[in-house]
Amino acid sequence: MERLRPVWAEVDLGALKRNYARIQSYTKAELMPIVKADAYGHGAIPVVRALKALGAKRFGVALLEEALEIKREFPELELMVIGASPEEHSDTIVRENIIPGIFSFSQAQALAKSAGEQGKTARVHVKIDTGMGRIGYRPEEWEQILEIAKLPHLMVEGIYTHFATADHADLTFARKQLERFQEVIRKLERRGLKIPYKHAANSAAILHFPEAHFNLVRPGIILYGLPPSRHVGQDAGLEPVMSWKAKVTHVKTIGAGETVSYGRTFRAAYETRVATIPVGYADGLRRALSNCGEVLVRGQRSTIIGRVCMDQTMLEVTKIPGVQVGDVVTLLGQDGEERIDPTEMADWLSTINYEIVCDISKRVPREYVE
Template sequence: MDHSAGGFDLQECHKGQRTWAEVNLDHLVHNLQVIRKMLPEKTQVLAVVKADAYGHGDRHVAAELEKQGVGFFGVSNLDEAVALRAAGIRGEILIFGYTPAASCRVLADQRITQAVYSLSYARALSREAALAGCRVQVHNKLDTGMGRIGFACAGGTACIEELRTVYQLPGLQVTGTFTHLSHSDSRDDDAQAFTQQQRALFMAAVAALQKEGLDTGVLHIQNSAGILLHPDWNYDMARAGIILYGQNPAPECAGMADLRPVLELKSCVSMVKTVAEGTPISYGRTTVTTRETRVATIPVGYADGYPRILSRRASVLISGRRAPILGNICMDQMMVDVTDIPGVQEGDLVTLFGTDGPETITLDELAELAGTISYELTCMLSLRVPRVYIRNGQVVGQVQYNNPQALLASEVTDGSRLRR
């Protein structure tokens, strides 16, 4: 393959890989533009790139979004935040979850903002910051109905008293206040009433703090579903997660915005053979052919992150047509029925989700078959699946997690070199 700055042909990429995930940067930028147009002009977008950007590859995704003017990123933990800094990401980074208080020096030195969600945690972080002689920027996280981490806002004045104390703690600087909506992805009347209740609790707490002259900093409440269903909420920032990647927060949100899927999973046919009627296929002989059948084997399995529960339920695309999965999906391989697809041969392109010609297999379709959500499917993609970054039909970067020496100098979206 030609790894020059000009990129290389996708067909060459196909020849060089067993299985890979294509990340369409043009679609990523398109989705960002759609989100920005939905929101008030003053509302900035926080790009959620936790969990390796939902399986899309956090460093390449963040680099592309930063190039497009995104200045705030959300991650789950300190390791993710430090990795972004090591990759050259300069924007603000907010850690949503737990960071050991003893890591306060790293937070301060790396300019990473930490969510503070309880008084005990805030005090621990303050103590460590005082010992280290540093100051950590924090966003106060309020629990308005998620029942997860956060200062409980439904319990009277205790929440305000605790938040007031946080402002007095040495070594901490409050630069933001936020909450998380638990049921905003449903258009059901009861769910939307609960969402409005969460918003009311949040605003009451913010108003109480501001009345005392306390700076609540950047205010943010909307997640992806909140952006879609309540784009006119006029906050300082909105957290765009799954919609950045062109997926719906829930099936009932489909069609609410012109989103384009960013990720496609591809592979190739490794073998084709014809078997007689009555031939058992795969472990447990769960499929027995009912006719003479052409069986294609594909080098993808549950170890690659393709769920075994899709055995005998899902299909893949070959030559723009659906090929049903036969038998149980194996750790590293699966078999599909190509009897009705003429001319299938070894090396042919396979699309596990994405578009091939007139046919598309969506993540929502697979999620419904698997009894899960699209988020889980993208996050399940394993480290042995390379991520290949596409712009204008050309490969502009690649990450091979299981081969750290491969393509270490692959082009990042701004033309710089990605550090690992």
């Protein structure tokens, strides 16, 4: 499709596939790639298609809507909703053979009722809250899981938890969570409930908490080539999958004392060359990068000057010779010897790289390359 605006994100499916192979080398467990939030902004359908070609059969999402989108394209795949699924949509969940995470008896009852009416067996994974404090049964509520397992037309296929600090250097709390989870499993098994799938390991735990792998793991951010934190994954050999680019639309020279953008927060101290790119905070280039963020132009770093606008941003290019309309500007990615990745941009903003890639908006078209 013809690009209508010179702003785009390149998604390298070759890098994605290589990351998948590297992750597989860390564990003997089955991988369930997490493709929620449109595959962390990379595009769920192309990402799923690429990983399906490598043998992935089971994928995790956060929302029922995300599962249905993928099911329409790949009806044969196993889709699990790891977040909350509303009870009122139990008929749809059962009809589409989607696997929900559940954490209440009323959820289980609604699913069992729908399955009975449709002449099917609904598969569920029970969520245990071992310390994350979001959704899930508390460990002391384990006996309720036995009641769920007694419901007709229902199969407890899996049990899972989520770590709060697996991306920290200190795994003390993560180990406490793991022990709580294992204790719930032991109690259930002593009462005769054998659950086929057990999973706890997110990206960070896959890389440096092998005792938490069980027989299924949930790679998320590492699939997309980004480390889970500054403590984990820096040396895992991952390749960032997404780069983000725009083309210069205007270049001008302003005199000393002149100002740039809303609020006149940038004032030139000397005669300054200014390049404008047609990308702004509506695209996900955060306004907090005003007067401090950097981009790459002709292989050199250039500073954002003035406030980032909704649709346009200005750059200081005085010391970069020959900048002209049509030059490619790299907001994320490699240009010559220089690179800006989502982790560096996240550091400027005191946030995490997950937020950077997820925030690149839908109006930035994704272009897929190998």
